[in-house]
Amino acid sequence: MKLVGIAGSVADKSYNRILLKYMATHFSDLADIEMLDIKDVPLFNESDDQTESDAIQYLKRKIESADGVIIATPEHNHTTTASLKSVIEWLSYKIHPLDGKPIMIVGASYYDQGSSRAQLNLRQILEAPGVNAVVLPGNEFLLGEVKNAFDENDNLKDAGTVNFLQSTLQKFVKFVTVINTMKHPQDTGAESEDLGATGKISTTVEGVDMAAPDWVEQAAEKTHAASGNDYVKLDRGLLTVDQLNAFLNSMPLELTYADSNNQFIYYNKMAPAEKMLAARTPDQAGNPLSMVHPKNPRVIKHVKEVIHALRTGQVPEVSMPVPGNNADKYVVHFYRAMHDEQGNYMGVNEYVQDIMPTVKWYLAKTGQKLEGNPDATTSASVDDAAPAADTTSSASVDDAAPEPAPQAAPATDADSSASIDD
Amino acid sequence: MNKFVAMVGTNAKVSTNRTLLQFMKQHFADQAEIELMEIADLPLFNKPENSPVPAPVLAMAKAIDAADGVIIATPEYDHAVPSSLMNALEWLSHRVHPFVDKPVMIVGASYGSLGSSRAQAHLRQILDSPELRARIMPSSEYLLGHSLDAFDDQGNLKDADKVAQLDGLFKDFQTFVTVSGHLNNAKDLNQKDTKNFDWNKL
Numbered sequence: 001m002k003l004v005g006i007a008g009s010v011a012d013k014s015y016n017r018i019l020l021k022y023m024a025t026h027f028s029d030l031a032d033i034e035m036l037d038i039k040d041v042p043l044f045n046e047s048d049d050q051t052e053s054d055a056i057q058y059l060k061r062k063i064e065s066a067d068g069v070i071i072a073t074p075e076h077n078h079t080t081t082a083s084l085k086s087v088i089e090w091l092s093y094k095i096h097p098l099d100g101k102p103i104m105i106v107g108a109s110y111y112d113q114g115s116s117r118a119q120l121n122l123r124q125i126l127e128a129p130g131v132n133a134v135v136l137p138g139n140e141f142l143l144g145e146v147k148n149a150f151d152e153n154d155n156l157k158d159a160g161t162v163n164f165l166q167s168t169l170q171k172f173v174k175f176v177t178v179i180n181t182m183k184h185p186q187d188t189g190a191e192s193e194d195l196g197a198t199g200k201i202s203t204t205v206e207g208v209d210m211a212a213p214d215w216v217e218q219a220a221e222k223t224h225a226a227s228g229n230d231y232v233k234l235d236r237g238l239l240t241v242d243q244l245n246a247f248l249n250s251m252p253l254e255l256t257y258a259d260s261n262n263q264f265i266y267y268n269k270m271a272p273a274e275k276m277l278a279a280r281t282p283d284q285a286g287n288p289l290s291m292v293h294p295k296n297p298r299v300i301k302h303v304k305e306v307i308h309a310l311r312t313g314q315v316p317e318v319s320m321p322v323p324g325n326n327a328d329k330y331v332v333h334f335y336r337a338m339h340d341e342q343g344n345y346m347g348v349n350e351y352v353q354d355i356m357p358t359v360k361w362y363l364a365k366t367g368q369k370l371e372g373n374p375d376a377t378t379s380a381s382v383d384d385a386a387p388a389a390d391t392t393s394s395a396s397v398d399d400a401a402p403e404p405a406p407q408a409a410p411a412t413d414a415d416s417s418a419s420i421d422d
Numbered sequence: 423m424n425k426f427v428a429m430v431g432t433n434a435k436v437s438t439n440r441t442l443l444q445f446m447k448q449h450f451a452d453q454a455e456i457e458l459m460e461i462a463d464l465p466l467f468n469k470p471e472n473s474p475v476p477a478p479v480l481a482m483a484k485a486i487d488a489a490d491g492v493i494i495a496t497p498e499y500d501h502a503v504p505s506s507l508m509n510a511l512e513w514l515s516h517r518v519h520p521f522v523d524k525p526v527m528i529v530g531a532s533y534g535s536l537g538s539s540r541a542q543a544h545l546r547q548i549l550d551s552p553e554l555r556a557r558i559m560p561s562s563e564y565l566l567g568h569s570l571d572a573f574d575d576q577g578n579l580k581d582a583d584k585v586a587q588l589d590g591l592f593k594d595f596q597t598f599v600t601v602s603g604h605l606n607n608a609k610d611l612n613q614k615d616t617k618n619f620d621w622n623k624l
C-alpha cells in the first residue's frame with residue numbers, strides 16, 4: 001500500500017515532520033509512506049491562482065497516485081496551521097485530488113493535549129464538500145509534550161506510544177482498503193465475466209467451433225438433437241419441435257438465450273434480420289457474446305456489469321430503452337436472469353419489445369391520454385411517461401458502476417443498450 | 423468617538439467581506455471611526471525562531487493596540503477561516519500580542535445561504551486561545567448570506583432587515599467596548615501573562 005505523509009508545517013524544525021518520518025521508517029512493513037514537502041506552496045490567494053505551479057501539481061500527482069494520506073498537524077492558536085490550511089485550499093479550489101481519499105490525522109504538540117483541537121478542526125475542514133476527503137473515524141493519535149517524546153535519534157521513547165501508533169496505522173491500512181474497494185466496485189467481479197465463453201458448462205457442446213456460421217447444424221448433429229416431429233417434454237406440456245418453433249416465433253417479442261457460459265445459443269428467428277428491432281442473423285447462433293457486441297471497451301464493460309449483476313442476483317432484471325425512440329415507437333431491451341429449480345444461474349433471457357403499440361392500445365381501450373410534460377419535447381415527454389420502472393432497474397446496475405460523477409447519464413445507457421445488439 | 427480597526431479576513435483582491443466592512447465604515451461614520459486593515463502583505467508564517475518580527479506585522483500590532491476594538495470580517499473557505507486570516511493571526515500572536523483583552527466583533531459574508539457561520543465559530547475558537555485572548559462580543563453573530571447579491575452599485579446593503587440587524591449589533595458592540603473598558607483590573611497582568619506565555623514552557 002502506498003501512502004503519502006504531509007506535515008502541516010513550513011518551519012525549519014517540526015516535531016510533526018519527525019513523527020511522520022518515524023512512521024515511514026518504522027512501519028515500512030505496514031505501508032510505503034512517502035513524505036511530501038509543502039514548503040514551496042505559496043499562501044492561498046484567490047486573486048493569484050497558482051494551481052498550475054510545480055509545487056501544487058507535484059502534490060496533486062503524488063496524492064492522486066497514493067492509496068491514502070497521513071496528515072500530521074501542529075496546533076497554532078487552538079487550530080491547525082495556516083500553511084496546512086493553505087495547501088488544502090489550493091487542493092479544493094480548481095483541483096480536487098483529495099476527493100474520496102482516505103485520510104488519517106495525527107498530531108504532535110508541546111502541550112499535554114497534543115493538538116486535539118487542531119485535529120478536530122482539520123477533520124471538519126477535510127470533510128467540507130470542496131475537499132470531500134474520507135477521514136478515518138475515531139482513532140485520534142495525539143502526541144503531547146512532544147519535546148520529550150523522541151530520543152536523540154528521533155525515535156519515539158515510549159513503547160506504549162509506539163504500539164498505539166502502530167495499531168492506529170494498522171486500522172488505517174484496513175480502512176484504506178475498504179474505502180478504495182467501495183470506490184471501485186468493478187473490482188468486485190464484473191471484470192471477471194468471460195464474454196469469450198472460454199469456459200465450459202454441462203450443456204456446452206464440445207468440439208464445435210462457436211464462431212462457425214453453421215454452429216447450430218454441427219452442434220445438433222453432435223448431440224443428436226430432437227427436430228421436426230420429435231416430441232419434447234416441457235414444464236408443463238408436450239410439444240413437437242415444429243410446434244415449439246411456431247409457438248416461439250409467433251411471440252410478439254424477440255427472444256435471445258445467452259447461457260451461463262456467456263454463449264449466445266438461441267434466438268427466435270421470427271423475421272429476417274432487417275425486420276427485427278434488434279437485428280440477429282442465423283450465423284450468429286452459437287457465438288460467444290464477445291462476437292455479437294462491438295469491441296468498444298465502454299460497451300464491453302457495461303455488458304459485463306449487466307451480466308454480472310444478473311448472475312450474482314444484485315438485480316433480477318435490467319431494462320434499457322434504445323436510442324432513437326419516439327412518440328410512435330418505444331423499443332426496450334429487457335434482460336432477465338434465469339435459474340434452475342435449485343436456483344442456480346442458467347443465463348440471460350433477453351427480450352426486446354416495442355411497448356408503444358401496447359401503450360396505445362391500452363389508451364384507446366380505456367379512453368385515456370398520455371399527459372405531456374410541458375418542459376419536455378414531444379418525444380421526451382413520452383420518455384418520461386413510459387419507463388419509470390426501467391429506470392430503477394437500469395439505474396441500479398449503474399449504481400454498481402464505478403464512476404462517482406455522472407449518475408446514470410442517459411447517454412451511457414443508450415450506448416450500451418444499443419451495444420447488446422449492434 | 424471610538425476608533426475601530428476593521429480587519430479584512432482575506433488576501434483576495436475582490437471580496438464581499440471587504441465590501442461589508444467598507445459599508446460599515448460609511449454607514450457608522452457618525453458613530454465611530456473605522457479604519458480598514460488588510461492582511462495581504464504578510465509572508466507565510468513559518469514559526470521563525472529569532473528573526474525580527476516583520477515590519478507589516480509590527481505596524482498591524484500597533485494599529486490594533488491603538489484601537490478601542492477590532493471588527494473582523496471573515497469569509498468561509500472549506501467550512502473554516504481562510505488560511506490568509508489564520509496566517510495573520512499566527513503572526514499577531516507570535517512575539518506580539520495586540521489582541522489581549524481587545525474587544526472584537528465578528529462578522530462574515532459568504533456566497534451561500536449560511537453566511538460563513540462555520541468560519542465564525544472557528545474564528546471564535548482561535549481568538550480564544552492563550553496567545554490571542556481577545557474579548558469576543560458574546561452571543562452575537564452577523565451572517566451575511568448570498569453576499570454576491572447583497573450590495574447595490576454604491577456598495578450599500580440592499581436588505582433593510584440586514585441593515586437594522588447590523589445597526590443593533592454595532593450599538594451592542596459600542597456598549598461592549600465601554601463595559602470592557604471597566605474590566606481592566608486584570609488587564610496588565612493578563613498582558614504580562616501572555617507575553618511570558620510560552621508554548622515551550624508548558
Ligand SMILES: Cc1cc2nc3c(=O)[nH]c(=O)nc-3n(C[C@H](O)[C@H](O)[C@H](O)COP(=O)(O)O)c2cc1C
Pocket residue numbers: 009011013014015016017073074075076077078079108109110111114115469512513515516551553621622
Ligand atoms: C503562534 C503559535 C501558536 C501556538 N499555539 C499552540 C496551541 O494553541 N496549542 C498547542 O498545543 N501548541 C501551540 N503552539 C506551540 C507549538 O507550535 C505546537 O505545539 C506544535 O503543534 C508543535 O509541532 P511542530 O513542532 O510540528 O511545529 C503554538 C506556537 C505558535 C508559534
Ligand SMILES: Cc1cc2nc3c(=O)[nH]c(=O)nc-3n(C[C@H](O)[C@H](O)[C@H](O)COP(=O)(O)O)c2cc1C
Pocket residue numbers: 046089090092093128130432434436437438439440496497498499500501502531532533534536537538569
Ligand atoms: C477554496 C475555497 C473554499 C470555499 N469554501 C466555502 C465554504 O466552505 N463555504 C462557503 O459558504 N463558501 C465557500 N467558498 C466561497 C466563497 O469564497 C465564500 O463564500 C466567501 O465567504 C465569500 O467571501 P468573500 O467575497 O469575502 O471572498 C469557498 C471559496 C474558495 C476559494
